Amino acid sequence: MKITTGLGTLDDYIDFTEAGTDEVFAGFVPQEWSEKAGIMRPLNRREVQYYNVQLGSYSELQILSKMVDRYKVPVTLTFNSPYYDPDFYELIISIMEQCAELGFKKFIVGDTGLLVHIRKSSLKNIEVHLSGEFGEINEETLEALKGFSISRLIYHRHTGIDAMKKLKGMHGFETEAFVLNERCQFCGGYCSTFHCDELAPACRIRYKAANMKEESEENKIDVVGSTGCGLCALYKLKEAGVDYLKIVSRGGYSEDTIRDIRALRTALRILDKSGSEDEFIYRMKLKLFKDGCSNNCYYLSQD
Amino acid sequence: MIPSQIFNAYIMTENGKKLEIRALDMSPDFFDFRVVSNCKLVPDECIELNFWNYESGKYSSYTLKSYDVKLVENTVFYDVYRVSSDDRVFKAYAKELLEGYENYVELKLEDDEELLMAYLTGLELDKAHISDNFDVQWKNIYKKYFEKTEFNLCGAQLALCIDKPVRYKEFLEKPAEKYKESYFEKYFPANIELKETRLEHVYIGNQFCFELLPSKNDIQQLLCKALEEGLKASFMLPPINEDHIDKIRDIAAILGNYMCEIVVNDIGTLSMLRDIPNKKVIGIFFNRRRKDSRMKWKKYTSDGGEAELKKASLNDRLLTEELVRKYKVSGAMSEALDYEQEIPSIGMSALLFPLYQTNTAPYCTLYAQCTKGSRGKQTEVAGCPKFCQKCGFIYPDILNMVGIGNSLFGICTHYYEEAQKNGQIDRVVFNL
Numbered sequence: 001m002k003i004t005t006g007l008g009t010l011d012d013y014i015d016f017t018e019a020g021t022d023e024v025f026a027g028f029v030p031q032e033w034s035e036k037a038g039i040m041r042p043l044n045r046r047e048v049q050y051y052n053v054q055l056g057s058y059s060e061l062q063i064l065s066k067m068v069d070r071y072k073v074p075v076t077l078t079f080n081s082p083y084y085d086p087d088f089y090e091l092i093i094s095i096m097e098q099c100a101e102l103g104f105k106k107f108i109v110g111d112t113g114l115l116v117h118i119r120k121s122s123l124k125n126i127e128v129h130l131s132g133e134f135g136e137i138n139e140e141t142l143e144a145l146k147g148f149s150i151s152r153l154i155y156h157r158h159t160g161i162d163a164m165k166k167l168k169g170m171h172g173f174e175t176e177a178f179v180l181n182e183r184c185q186f187c188g189g190y191c192s193t194f195h196c197d198e199l200a201p202a203c204r205i206r207y208k209a210a211n212m213k214e215e216s217e218e219n220k221i222d223v224v225g226s227t228g229c230g231l232c233a234l235y236k237l238k239e240a241g242v243d244y245l246k247i248v249s250r251g252g253y254s255e256d257t258i259r260d261i262r263a264l265r266t267a268l269r270i271l272d273k274s275g276s277e278d279e280f281i282y283r284m285k286l287k288l289f290k291d292g293c294s295n296n297c298y299y300l301s302q303d
Numbered sequence: 304m305i306p307s308q309i310f311n312a313y314i315m316t317e318n319g320k321k322l323e324i325r326a327l328d329m330s331p332d333f334f335d336f337r338v339v340s341n342c343k344l345v346p347d348e349c350i351e352l353n354f355w356n357y358e359s360g361k362y363s364s365y366t367l368k369s370y371d372v373k374l375v376e377n378t379v380f381y382d383v384y385r386v387s388s389d390d391r392v393f394k395a396y397a398k399e400l401l402e403g404y405e406n407y408v409e410l411k412l413e414d415d416e417e418l419l420m421a422y423l424t425g426l427e428l429d430k431a432h433i434s435d436n437f438d439v440q441w442k443n444i445y446k447k448y449f450e451k452t453e454f455n456l457c458g459a460q461l462a463l464c465i466d467k468p469v470r471y472k473e474f475l476e477k478p479a480e481k482y483k484e485s486y487f488e489k490y491f492p493a494n495i496e497l498k499e500t501r502l503e504h505v506y507i508g509n510q511f512c513f514e515l516l517p518s519k520n521d522i523q524q525l526l527c528k529a530l531e532e533g534l535k536a537s538f539m540l541p542p543i544n545e546d547h548i549d550k551i552r553d554i555a556a557i558l559g560n561y562m563c564e565i566v567v568n569d570i571g572t573l574s575m576l577r578d579i580p581n582k583k584v585i586g587i588f589f590n591r592r593r594k595d596s597r598m599k600w601k602k603y604t605s606d607g608g609e610a611e612l613k614k615a616s617l618n619d620r621l622l623t624e625e626l627v628r629k630y631k632v633s634g635a636m637s638e639a640l641d642y643e644q645e646i647p648s649i650g651m652s653a654l655l656f657p658l659y660q661t662n663t664a665p666y667c668t669l670y671a672q673c674t675k676g677s678r679g680k681q682t683e684v685a686g687c688p689k690f691c692q693k694c695g696f697i698y699p700d701i702l703n704m705v706g707i708g709n710s711l712f713g714i715c716t717h718y719y720e721e722a723q724k725n726g727q728i729d730r731v732v733f734n735l
Contacts, residue, residue: 009304031311031323031353035362039308040593040601040611049308049355050407056307057323062339063381070380083591085611086619112570112589113616116625135588136542136665141571158665160683163545185679186711190542190663192594197407198423199597200416202662202711205702208433211694212672300682 001234001242003264004176005257006250007075008053010064015254017073019261023244025076025108027054028061030095033088039196041085043092044078045110045133045188046250050197053251058098065102080110080131082189089117096123108154110134110189115148132156132178135189138163142171152176154246156187157228161236161299168241176244177237180260181252183228183298223294224263230298231267231284235277237299263288305329309355310400312336315348327383329401331394337381346372350386354396357403360602365392424600431699440700441490441714441735448716449657450493456731461497462504462653464734465525466539469692471517474505475524479532490735497733505529506653506732508539510568510586510636511663511710513547514687516540519557526561537564537653542588543572544665546683555579564651566636573630582651584634585626587660590617590647594661596704596713598641609642617647636732639715646727653730658705658712667709669694 002022007013016024027044039049046053055061068075077099079092092114096107105126109115110133118128129152130137130145137153152174155164159177168175184191185203193202225231228248237245245264249257267284274280285293305326313321314336324336338344350367369390376383388394410419421427434440463486465474474482483502491497507525509515517525522538529536538558543551551572558565559579567573568588576583592615595601616622617635626632627649634651637644638659646652666681673690675682696706703714 011304029308031307031313034308035353038611039360040608050306050404050411052304052306054307057311057325059322059324059336059338059342060307062342063337066339066380083616085614086616086622087614089619089621111591111616113619113622116619116622120621136544136569136571138543138545138548138569138571140548140575141569144570144574156665158681159544160546166545183679185668185681186662186664189591190588190660190665192591193661194593194595194597194601196601198602199420199426199595199600202595202597202704204416205698205704206417206428206431206433207706208435208697209672209678209694210436210697212690296679300680 001238001268002244003247003261003268004076004244005247005261006252007055008051008250008252010055010060010067012254012257013064013067013073013075014071015258016261017071019258020265021073021247021261023074023076025078026064027078027250028095028099028104029054029056030058030098033091033095036091037085037088041088042081043095045080045131045195046078047195048197048251051251061099061102061104065104068103074106075104076106076108076129077104078108078131079114080108080133082110082133082135082192084111084114086113089114093117093121093123096126097121100126119148127151129154129176131189133189135187137167139167139170142167142173152244155242156189157184157298158187161233161240164237164240164242174243175241176246177230177242178228178298179230179234179237179245179247180225180264181227181248183296221292221294223292224260224288226294226296228296228298229294231264231288232281232297233299234267234271234284235274235280238271305334305400305404309404310334311353313351314338315345317343317345321351329397331397331401332389333385333387334397335375335383335385337383339381340377340379342382344372344384352393352396354400357399363396365396367393420600424597424602426597426600426701428699428701431701433697433699435697437695437697437705440697440705443700444703444714444716445491449491449718452494452718454491454494454497454718456500457728458726459654459728460503460730461500462506462730462732463502464506464539464655464732466506466509466734467515467692468517468689471507471521471525475521475528479505479529479534486733490733502534504535504537504730504732506537506539506566506734508566509541510539510566510588511541511660512667512691512708513541513543513550514667514684514689515691515708516554519553522554522557526558526563529563530561535563536561537566537584539566539586540568540572542569542665548572548575551575564634573626573632577630582633583631584636584651584653585617585632585649586636587638587655588663590635590637591615592640592644594638594640594659594713596641596661596702612642612644614645617649618645623647623649634729639718641713641715641717651729652727653732654728655732655734656718657715658734659715660710661704661713662711664709669696669706669708672696
């Protein structure tokens with residue numbers, strides 16, 4: 001299985017590559033978009049302005065292209081908003097064409113409307129990765145996706161591993177699953193609220209649990225995967241045929257991401273040498289979580 | 304590095320093209336930028352600058368004519384330049400930008416989201432009152448916004464959602480008009496016109512949770528009941544994952560025996576149902592758009608403001624043509640929102656009111672809270688005990704939002720007649 005990591009600034013590309021990532025994904029929002037579409041219509045799922053989470057200007061893209069030529073770790077660009085104002089599909093295609101001219105030909109897409117427009121456009125020889133923001137995928141979805149240049153399915157955060165296993169046998173797409181960080185409580189594709197500079201995501205608004213026991217305090221500790229960890233599930237993810245493991249990191253600290261990449265690399269090495277799931281989990285936790293893990297598990301099972 | 308969305312610039316290169324750049328560093332006296340190695344700049348040309356204005360929510364553009372530029376660093380991949388200027392306007396814009404940015408960074412470093420929200424938007428949640436339950440909240444919302452409203456359907460049909468077990472049972476046990484009357488007596492008691500309007504259509508099923516769908520036996524009974532009562536019916540499906548797809552095939556076989564619409568919320572299921580004779584209507588998860596009960600506190604809007612939210616993907620002609628041609632879609636559901644939206648032109652259009660979905664979890668957050676004590680500890684549901692019939696998540700009264708089952712909802716506090724008057728809405732579907 002390979003590692004794909006979120007890149008918030010091109011300055012991290014070399015460090016992430018040397019830490020062991022096999023691919024990075026990044027957002028590119030040119031000024032043309034910001035001026036014409038405004039901030040209420042984000043181009044990708046990083047909807048903030050005051051963070052360094054986008055590659056930003058075209059000059060950055062040119063520099064990154066040169067880095068990719070040297071280091072050969074490919075870059076996927078995110079155009080993964082769950083919806084767009086249809087007046088801007090043409091502009092999005094134009095931006096994608098600019099990216100493709102520089103050699104960036106892999107795009108993460110979450111909106112059905114954009115898929116339809118890409119298919120109609122003159123963008124050729126590109127790869128589309130179906131974003132986790134697309135929503136639920138079932139075996140019938142695979143049929144519906146034919147003809148859209150899709151080469152990879154990114155499972156949303158709450159996709160069951162059994163479902164991944166079932167689906168893998170039915171298609172030839174690559175697959176990608178979340179494995180570290182930002183384990184949102186709600187499905188990204190079904191989250192319609194703001195994630196902007198001045199308003200926290202709605203899942204973090206205070207609430208009262210009526211007629212229920214009070215929420216237990218989740219202890220935040222500074223370990224790998226403190227906001228979401230799927231390392232214990234790697235054995236099962238491998239069995240389910242997952243090709244890429246996603247580290248969510250755009251907007252986070254670079255040092256933490258490097259730590260995450262290295263930890264995941266270590267876990268994958270242990271996985272290769274383990275004969276059973278129990279053996280893998282034991283050895284992985286011994287190596288990476290001697291003082292305890294976050295207990296904030298992706299792919300939590302019923303028991 | 305200065306975030307590219309609060310400052311960027313365009314410089315002229317020797318190939319005659321303007322190149323977009325961002326600032327690596329900035330002060331009121333200079334900014335640094337980089338370009339790919341061997342990119343030749345035209346040093347005497349003006350530089351177009353764009354500064355994000357914190358207060359107005361717009362970019363302030365300025366053309367810098369008087370400046371010095373010098374190479375400060377060569378690397379393997381890029382060259383770094385410094386632009387220095389005594390230009391007063393540049394200094395003023397830069398100072399303002401940097402103060403705003405530093406202010407934001409300081410607030411962020413406090414690691415207190417409520418403080419940040421309160422400072423930047425005026426929304427103070429730490430002191431906000433939260434009622435004990437949603438019944439109390441709804442009573443207050445109703446009194447404030449709807450008690451004196453004249454609900455004019457402008458010729459649209461009246462429809463009700465029958466979307467959970469207790470309602471399935473009640474609908475089966477009562478005549479439809481009595482069911483309707485008791486519904487409006489409970490939720491809209493002062494609005495006589497609603498009680499007096501004939502119920503024409505029912506929406507059975509659930510768009511959010513598979514566990515709340517009626518059993519196969521109940522589906523048949525409910526659809527028969529609707530037929531007997533002279534009501535048209537639609538059956539609502541949530542987004543379907545791989546675990547449930549076989550059960551949906553069984554349900555589809557039953558629905559094929561009744562001429563009911565089917566509300567579909569994922570493209571896989573739409574593809575599967577393509578050839579069955581029932582009309583297909585796309586549900587709210589297809590009609591995705593920005594929805595947030597904190598909309599009025601959203602500060603950083605540019606000229607368009609809420610108008611920028613008016614259109615969404617389902618207003619795209621190419622997409623709707625594809626849906627009609629390929630999947631024989633004949634209508635769409637929208638939700639009443641606290642801003643004006645463009646209703647999709649895709650045949651029949653139904654407007655859900657007053658709840659609008661904002662967040663949904665495929666693995667139920669309520670089930671996680673009740674079984675593991677934490678909303679975040681979600682797993683697949685085994686033998687759902689329907690906690691949602693008794694429990695929920697209650698939010699600050701000021702926000703007009705509620706957590707029901709696996710979803711969060713906002714409550715639309717306006718009753719817009721415009722869309723109905725324009726003939727765009729065929730049905731108003733009460734979904735409380």
